[in-house]
Amino acid sequence: MKIGVVLPHNEIGSDAGAMKAYAQGVEALGADHLLIYDHVLGADPGRPGGWRGVYDKDTEFHEPMTTLSYIAGITEKIELVTTVLILPQRQTALVAKQAAQIALLSDHRLRLGVGTGWNTVEYEALNVPFKARGRRQEEQVELLRKLWSSESLSFSGEFHQVTMASINPRPGKSIPIWFGGGAARVLERCARFGDGWMPLMGPNQAAQDAVNYLRELRTEDGKDWGDFGIQAQAQFAGATPEKWLTHFQRWQAIGATHMAIATHNAAETGVDGHLKRIESYMETVS
Secondary structure (H helix, E strand, O other), X not given: OEEEEEOOOOOOOOOHHHHHHHHHHHHHHOOOEEEEOOOOOOOOOOOXXXXXXXXXXXXXXXXHHHHHHHHHHHOOOOEEEEEEEEHHHOOHHHHHHHHHHHHXXXXXXXXXXXXXXXXXXXXXXXXXXXXXXXXXXXXXXXXHHHHHHOOOEEEEOOOOEEEEEOOOOOOOOOOOEEEEOOOHHHHHHHHHHOOEEEOOOOOOHHHHHHHHHXXXXXXXXXXXXXXXXXXXXXXXXXXXXHHHHHXXXXXXXXXXXXXXXXXXXXXXXXXXXHHHHHHHHHHHHO
């Protein structure tokens, strides 16, 4: 299994030097990939009706595409991964353009994890219908791949209209798209259109059932299971080396191909502290 890291979004801060030290540090440790979360807005808990989400306006989230562009320029090998980009909130042609640029400038190190999100506050502020987000995402993935591969295309869908146009430069080859989420409809989209799955659960029976369902759907569709990836995550907080190893082995038995360790929310620390946590985890599971 390939071992990577989750950017400690709420602890890394906004200093470019810290971001550089972290990115280059995890690459030096041998991390295979770097995951970055996506949230555009955080709600104010004092808003009418209150707020009980898992994050709010005081939680830092670094914009994924611009941050990965920066990291691409200061690293050489590590894979750059959105986990997950809330795709329906964004303009599809612009995402296609940004992703193509990152892929080219990073020598094709970009993996695009996409999701539909859950935060209605973001959808309201970004002027995107919340209830249509699943259908919109499905159409977006189709259009993204066409924009990456076509010199000129025409596309007419429920949410998009393109008439004899395309982006340039194009990435030269398809950018991997992995789907996040665990609902049945998400798994169906993932099996049909995705290159991999990014579960939000632990290595339990629900995860095994989801993997079995994905395998069944892909087999029915004539798609090769061996080319399909599964990105799991581990938490440093509240765990011990014994628990890390058990968690890792259970995901390995289910079929995970990638594991990323999240080191934030385990008593705030600086870059060196995060690197030490990552090194400890990697030594335990390797």
